[in-house]
Amino acid sequence: MEVKLFNKWSVEGIKVDDPGLKRYIxxxxxxxxxxxxxxxxxxxxxxxxxxxxxxINKIMNSGHKAKKHFKTSAYNTxxxxxxxxxxxxxxxxVENRTKKNPVLVFVKAVENAAPREEILxxxxxxxxxxxxxxxxxxxxxxxxxKLMTQGAYQKSFNSKKSIVNTLAxxxxxxxxxxxxxxxxxxxxEMERQADSSR
Numbered sequence: 001m002e003v004k005l006f007n008k009w010s011v012e013g014i015k016v017d018d019p020g021l022k023r024y025i026x027x028x029x030x031x032x033x034x035x036x037x038x039x040x041x042x043x044x045x046x047x048x049x050x051x052x053x054x055x056i057n058k059i060m061n062s063g064h065k066a067k068k069h070f071k072t073s074a075y076n077t078x079x080x081x082x083x084x085x086x087x088x089x090x091x092x093x094v095e096n097r098t099k100k101n102p103v104l105v106f107v108k109a110v111e112n113a114a115p116r117e118e119i120l121x122x123x124x125x126x127x128x129x130x131x132x133x134x135x136x137x138x139x140x141x142x143x144x145x146k147l148m149t150q151g152a153y154q155k156s157f158n159s160k161k162s163i164v165n166t167l168a169x170x171x172x173x174x175x176x177x178x179x180x181x182x183x184x185x186x187x188x189e190m191e192r193q194a195d196s197s198r
Contacts (some may be wrong), residue, residue: 003029005052005103006088009095014104018111020137026052027107034080046138051107052087053079054145059083059167086163093168098175109174113148113183114140117194118192132194144183151182 004010011029016022024047033053039045046054060083091102098105119130135143152167161169173181179188 003031005029005033005050006091009091009101009103011103014101014107015112016107018112018114021111021114021141023047024137024141025107025110027048027051027103033084044138045141049140050151051110052103054141055106055149056080056083056087057134058145058149062153063146065150071148086167089164090167090171094171097168097172102171106171109148109171109183110141110144112177113144113174113181113187115187115190116140118190119193119197130193130197132197144187147183147186148181154182156176 002010002012006052011027014027015048016025016027026047026049028050030050030053033050033056035049035053036042039048044115049057060078060080091106094100094102115135117132118135121128122131148170149167152163155161155166155169156163169182170183172178174184177184179185
């Protein structure tokens, strides 16, 4: 019997094309997308967690932006079941709009929006210089999930659009390489800055 995500979508035939991210995007199907931090404390534990579950975890706590608590909405209360429902409904919207398997669309969106380079600030004798460095594969996935959820929350904050629709928009835009996606726009900006600081 085939195990499907949310008991709806198969992961058969879905594969990660980016060789750097293959080991860090886990699409192994599980019955319940809730490991309850079973792998916490182990090195690279996040890679063992299904990528959709990692999105659900990010929805519960979207993280900080510019060292400040990021704007959150009433949805972001740390309730696992609420976050689970948000992602499931967003995937339904993605399926209706693209007519494709939403898990495949999401995996490709993460691949497209994962930044390859970023900027570090190095200090020499009181002067600071930007320096381009390659991003580690696990950090690439972490950054993408963070930027996707923050972008979705920002667009749903104080607007008529619900978090379900903004998250679906974010996934579809990143999949289609549209600059409307917050994660993709940030990736392009980071890589442009890294290129100019060489």
